Amino acid sequence: MPYWQGGGCRGRFRECGLKWTQTREAIVNTLSSKSGHLSAEEIFFEVKKVLPGIGLATVYRTLETLRELGIVREFDFKDGRTRYEFVVGKENAEHYHLICRICGKIIDYEINPHKEEDPIKDFKSFLSEKFNFSIERSDVQFLGLCEKCREILDKK
Amino acid sequence: MPYWQGGGCRGRFRECGLKWTQTREAIVNTLSSKSGHLSAEEIFFEVKKVLPGIGLATVYRTLETLRELGIVREFDFKDGRTRYEFVVGKENAEHYHLICRICGKIIDYEINPHKEEDPIKDFKSFLSEKFNFSIERSDVQFLGLCEKCREILDKK
DNA sequence: CTTAATGCAAACCGTTTGCAGACCA
DNA sequence: TGGTCTGCAAACGGTTTGCATTAAG
Numbered sequence: 001m002p003y004w005q006g007g008g009c010r011g012r013f014r015e016c017g018l019k020w021t022q023t024r025e026a027i028v029n030t031l032s033s034k035s036g037h038l039s040a041e042e043i044f045f046e047v048k049k050v051l052p053g054i055g056l057a058t059v060y061r062t063l064e065t066l067r068e069l070g071i072v073r074e075f076d077f078k079d080g081r082t083r084y085e086f087v088v089g090k091e092n093a094e095h096y097h098l099i100c101r102i103c104g105k106i107i108d109y110e111i112n113p114h115k116e117e118d119p120i121k122d123f124k125s126f127l128s129e130k131f132n133f134s135i136e137r138s139d140v141q142f143l144g145l146c147e148k149c150r151e152i153l154d155k156k
Numbered sequence: 157m158p159y160w161q162g163g164g165c166r167g168r169f170r171e172c173g174l175k176w177t178q179t180r181e182a183i184v185n186t187l188s189s190k191s192g193h194l195s196a197e198e199i200f201f202e203v204k205k206v207l208p209g210i211g212l213a214t215v216y217r218t219l220e221t222l223r224e225l226g227i228v229r230e231f232d233f234k235d236g237r238t239r240y241e242f243v244v245g246k247e248n249a250e251h252y253h254l255i256c257r258i259c260g261k262i263i264d265y266e267i268n269p270h271k272e273e274d275p276i277k278d279f280k281s282f283l284s285e286k287f288n289f290s291i292e293r294s295d296v297q298f299l300g301l302c303e304k305c306r307e308i309l310d311k312k
Numbered sequence: 313c314t315t316a317a318t319g320c321a322a323a324c325c326g327t328t329t330g331c332a333g334a335c336c337a
Numbered sequence: 338t339g340g341t342c343t344g345c346a347a348a349c350g351g352t353t354t355g356c357a358t359t360a361a362g
Contacts, residue, residue: 019336019341040327055344060327062342076232080352081326096279098289107287119279123252126275127298131263133254136300142283144292175316175361196352211319216352218317236327237351 008088012069026050027062028071028086037075037083037106075139077106094118094138100146102153107146164244168225182206183218184227184242193231193239193262231295233262250274250294256302258309263302 009028010020030046031038038046044059063084066072070091075083077099087093090112096119098107111118118124124135145153165184166176186202187194194202200215219240222228226247231239233255243249246268254263267274274280280291301309 014337017341021336021342023343053344056326057328057345058343074234076234078230078232096283098283098287098291100289101292107289109283109287119282120276123275124298127252127254127265131254131265132303133256133263133298134301134306135254135298136257137298139295139297139299141295142280142289142291142293143295145290147288150290170362173316177317177361179318209319212351213320213353214318 009069009071012071016069018065023047023051023054023058024062024065026054027059028066031066031072031084031086032088037077037085037108039081039083041081043084073137077104077141079104095140097141098146099141099143100149101143102145102149105146165225165227168227172225174221179203179207179210179214180218180221182210183215184222187222187228187240187242188244193233193241193264195237195239197237199240229293233260233297235260251296253297254302255297255299256305257299258301258305261302 010025013020013024026047027043029050030043034042034046040056040059040063043063044054044056047054047059063072067074067084071086071088072084073087073095075085075095075097077083077097085095090110092113094111094113096109096111098109099105120138120140124138127133128135166181169176169180182203183199185206186199190198190202196212196215196219199219200210200212203210203215219228223230223240227242227244228240229243229251231241231251231253233239233253241251246266248269250267250269252265252267254265255261276294276296280294283289284291
């Protein structure tokens with residue numbers, strides 16, 4: 001059984017005086033098993049398979065709690081819905097996204113802080129110092145054309 | 157008279173078979189005179205001072221057109237509304253934003269490509285090559301604490 | 313005179329909220 | 338048992354759309 005089930009997350013909830021319910025466990029399990037960037041609705045339908053009675057509002061409320069606890073992270077890919085990603089086990093990892101403006105494909109480039117150095121670490125230090133600003137997290141997206149869509153465009 | 161009024165933008169509109177109307181001119185003038193990151197509603201009320209009969213839908217439709225023409229750029233600062241910025245005259249400039257999570261203040265760090273080199277140019281080249289992806293524009297935001305809010309927090 | 317652009321109001325849609333009932337500690 | 342949490346449905350708010358009218362070229 002993965003370590004966070006009934007473990008890490010449950011403990012974090014309890015420390016904060018929050019209750020660990022089957023609904024919350026189901027949502028955390030979905031987030032941790034499905035990789036990628038899920039929308040609230042996608043999570044809702046996924047959890048519905050296990051708990052058919054779940055409500056969409058509960059998913060939103062749980063996601064907000066999970067975000068406050070640092071268990072999930074929000075992303076906005078400008079498609080009209082917020083997307084969520086499970087970050088337990090990679091708390092300090094940095095994400096960089098390449099988003100294709102044609103097909104919407106998202107390439108996730110992730111830095112494992114134990115292995116590699118953040119490629120824009122120096123730039124962050126520079127900005128922190130220049131503006132006396134404490135950077136807590138970053139949201140770095142590059143928009144453009146993926147390989148396939150560029151090939152299709154080139155042929156036209 | 158600034159060069160874009162009845163000039164650059166008007167020409168760009170005509171080239172595309174689009175009409176240059178007083179409404180569009182008023183919106184462009186507002187965008188170019190008010191610096192910063194305006195929401196559609198802020199633009200709406202600003203233009204209303206000159207054209208009281210303007211409708212909010214027209215502002216949205218015009219902003220979409222301006223975005224397609226590359227005259228404005230969209231930003232999402234996670235406050236629930238899209239923000240727009242006039243980019244004529246700084247087409248190749250890169251923007252980096254520091255956003256305070258307490259007061260919402262946005263520090264805009266802009267690179268003038270004629271004077272300075274993009275601080276994350278190498279990282280972009282690296283990603284482009286690694287994923288065979290053409291980066292057209294970037295959206296780089298750092299969230300954290302500004303000087304004042306950190307001082308307030310420290311005193312507590 | 314033709315076609316695009318506008319204003320209005322209603323629709324849209326992701327998200328939030330109020331509340332009565334259910335559940336965890 | 339007491340305080341959360343949940344599901345439901347209604348509300349919310351930024352954005353979009355349909356349509357009749359107006360205005361640009």
